[in-house]
Amino acid sequence: MKPIGSSLSTHERLDATFAALADPTRRAILARLAVGEATVTELAAPFDMSQPAVSKHLKVLERAGLISRGRDAQRRPCRLEPRPLKDATDWLENYRRLWEERYQALDVLLDDLTTEEQKQQERRQEGQRGA
């Protein structure tokens, strides 16, 4: 299992995404932006936090590509960028699916074993009745 040379940037992108998501304030900001774009002032309102503190979080989200800022120099509204979030969930989903395939094979096996055991038990009971 060698690291995937060509996808190193993918790794770095995922690192940035997960690091950005590892904070409750930033997740709350993303949840708010999922409803529609908002300015820093609007985003700061529900949090007990200064605007510079919120701006710091926004910079992390922007670096991770999770949000973009509008061109309007005064308002610079923030917008959710869905792509990195989708990449992150796809990545987890792929691992989950590999195991789900294994687990489905295990479902079949356990079903076989349960049936085998029941048959054995029935045979034993018949044997006892016959004796």
Place this chain on the structure above:
Amino acid sequence: MTTPGDTAIVMTRSFDAPRRLAFDAWTKPELLVRWYGARGWSLVVCEVDLRVGGAWRFVQRGPGGTEMGQSGLYREIVPPERLVYTEVFDNQSYPGESLVTHVFTAAGGRTTVSSTVVYPSKEARDIVLAYPMRRGVAESFVRLDEVLTAQMQGDTA
């Protein structure tokens, strides 16, 4: 599936079978070979020395004959409740070993298996998480090759 902390992956799944059978499925080679492969990979070597300090070794063979080996030592064996072992892949690109813990919980004739893998580092976990994706891509190329070959044969026929 969750990824608590920086180095762990936790997966939980419920099975319609008593705990004893689920535990057997994880520890008996003749049963492991019947389910552990996935996505065109099958278990061609499955050695289990089921005692504390005993070794285990799996080799999976995939599309094009590619082989992938993994092995480790059993740390805790409490049938049918708990199984803990170390795990190292033959060609792993990160140092150190992982620690795998399976907890089997019985409820109403069903068994819930909670599997926790703690990797030696965050990088190791991320590489492992990325791996099935790469494997999936490789396999889809193999399938694509098959389709293309079949079509080419159809064209010449």
